[in-house]
């Protein structure tokens with residue numbers, strides 16, 4: 001059926017926007033649920049756990065506390081207490097000292113902040129350098145700025161790390177921003193501080209703003225590995241910005257809370273833009289986020305242990321069926337090439353698997369050109385459902401080899 005002709009024509013930048021990949025995955029899921037089918041949703045990275053009790057209590061207390069008065073508009077830049085808590089977290093976790101008022105800014109989720117950062121810095125036709133495969137929201141945010149997107153390949157052979165020398169000089173010369181995301185969604189790849197040093201040297205040479213996204217920094221599946229922050233590179237806090245999220249670390253995805261830290265000039269510019277479009281977060285969520293960042297962090301270790309168990313369960317089943325997959329070192333995802341019988345057609349595998357088992361994965365082509373032929377499985381599914389999902393896979397008539 002042809003799409004209806006709109007009465008009010010959206011702006012070109014919106015008309016030219018492809019549907020968000022997860023909206024298509026959700027549509028598949030919701031169609032099956034409407035038919036009463038059992039669905040094992042391993043498509044979207046949506047943690048199934050709860051935030052720590054003391055964080056929920058901080059929200060409840062703030063809502064009821066007349067002195068806190070969280071029902072009025074917040075200040076544009078977020079509460080001073082939350083900004084201090086962000087700086088405290090950076091100091092405790094990475095040994096990085098930040099000025100709370102100048103070098104931190106609370107966000108309504110890091111997705112919001114990343115999109116607004118691009119809006120603040122990217123003119124039509126500017127180049128944005130994005131790792132590929134990557135978190136799909138980077139593409140939408142860049143497209144909304146009518147940017148030219150340069151996809152920087154993250155190959156398995158290079159440990160999912162980019163080769164900055166492979167970026168053509170004319171691309172580097174026109175680039176405004178370069179994004180890095182470690183631990184990496186969707187590949188589960190990790191990096192050491194040296195990668196940030198090399199990235200920063202490249203960005204300094206070309207006058208590019210380095211943007212780091214560490215949404216999964218607390219989800220190392222290897223207890224001996226503690227992912228670094230780009231801001232640990234000497235001098236980086238003066239010229240890099242880094243995005244962090246409480247969605248995955250503290251099971252607070254629905255609360256919409258994240259933050260940006262680093263270069264004061266960029267933080268101020270983003271704050272100026274945001275003051276024209278939003279009013280920061282609900283005050284009670286800010287109080288709870290401050291409690292999450294300053295309080296006991298055992299939730300992060302518990303989450304990592306939980307996803308490690310689930311990763312091992314999933315890999316044990318799929319590998320026994322003949323599917324060649326490597327264990328991710330971090331994040332809540334398993335990433336790999338689709339079985340040989342499907343060639344590079346990740347959507348065909350996603351549809352076939354879903355039809356035969358109810359197990360829903362995300363097609364790799366939605367994560368960038370270098371994601372084509374791969375799929376991502378999210379581990380945000382509680383354990384008994386995950387076991388049922390694996391039993392359904394084992395019983396399915398499907399060629400898993402390769």
Ligand SMILES: Cc1ncc(COP(=O)(O)O)c(C=O)c1O
Nearest residue numbers: 109110111135185215245247258
């Ligand atoms: C790499 C990466 N960055 C940022 C985000 C967005 O997180 P938030 O919930 O804070 O918007 C996600 C969410 O999945 C992500 O995978």
